[in-house]
Amino acid sequence: MTHQRQTRIVATLGPATDPPGVLHELLxxxxxxxxxxxxHGKREDHERRIAALRAAAADLGHDVAVLADLSGPKVRVRSFRSGPVLLETGARFCIDGALGEHDGTQDAVGTDYPELAKDVQPGDRLLLNDGLIQLRVLDVQGEAVHCEVEAGGELSNHKGINKQGGGLSAGALTAKDREDIVTAAALEVDYLAVSFVRRALDIELTRELLRGAGGHARIVAKIERTEAVAALDSIVEAADAVMVARGDLGVEIGDAQLPGVQKRIIAAARELNRPCITATQMMESMIENPVPTRAEVLDVANAVMDGTDAVMLSAETSVGAHPVRVVETVARICLGAERYPVTERSAERMSSHFDRSDxxxxxxAMYVARNAQISAAVALTDSGHTALLLSRLLHGVPIFAMTEQPRTRRRLALARGVTAVEFDRGALPYDQVARDALARLKERGLLDKGQRVLVTKGDRPGTGHTNTMMVLDVP
Known part of the structure; x- marks a missing residue:
């Protein structure tokens, strides 16, 4: 049995992944x-890319999940009349909701968020262009927010606006998001990410709209607002998975707070049995360069050692010059980092009481794996829930989820340490199913003769009721 990479890789599709053969290479x-x-892109672009991805996955026999990411209420400046302007430190600058779409000048620019003037007061700091430009609010008059430039730079069309410390009242779902939820349902995506979540109700509303449109995707909460950090546990409980969206989050809470908050989010996700994705600028230099910086290598490795389920690539694969190479690089870094133990929190649960048999x-299973020579865990599962629970508790032990459900296999592509394997138990007698599963894994080279394996299953297949554990030797 060869070592399997445990940490999952999420990569964004885009123009750089469109050429023939690239999707096969990425997989x-x-x-x-x-x-x-x-x-970015139109509905037909998304349809075409998902269809091409699924065709490539079928060719290779891979189970790959599709995550659709909603835009959310990104607060932005409007456009400038004559191109980008240079804001000098100490100068005055105004963000005015009454200015037209293309009326921006050296002194003022409009915004697509008319509530900005109601959400700020003198002394607040506004951060533009991912925090590269900093403004201090001096005065608010009507829709005009008058500021002093504390850290200048070039400002171009449609750059984002954040308020340091949070407090912008924009809801999580825009009219466009509601249309995109319908699209996501029609495209049968596996995960749907909600941007700029503020509270658990944002997740519940998204799920309601998605189910109403006929979608079955699991909901991912993107933690990128100060308010979301304050309500972290309730948001994680409401969601099916979590994303550490470090771009806007870092701007709102400040760079000094970001490392600790990242660790806290990953720990909360693991504690509440939710997969966690760590995202934003993980391999930013590889958008252009064929090799990463040492800082990027350490960034990915630290997220892996903190216990994240997945690391995410954005522009690195969607528009970058080396989409395949960056995935290969991240895979290699993850394998290296997995040689070291993840932050151990599972022992704290030994005194817990459980309502569910799984x-x-x-x-x-965690206790047995720690105190016996267990080489792997095998979960005979329909929903995949037991395999996800095992991935929270078994560190460094390969987990094989045996299921005939294609949707379950795709969803488990996000769970750390889990390899989903197609397995139809058919009319096999109950006492033969486990040994047949081990034989199937051995045929595929995933298990070796004589290895001791932990097996979980239910005595009523198809009910999602795992209630049995056994330890078997591979025949």
């Missing part, structure tokens, strides 16, 4: 989840 390099960014079985 072979280690792509597990393909991200569709609804902030949670009890998963905890028992």
């Amino acid at each position: 072979s390099a280690g792509l597990n989840v393909a991200r569709i960014n609804f902030s 949670e009890t079985i998963a905890m028992a």
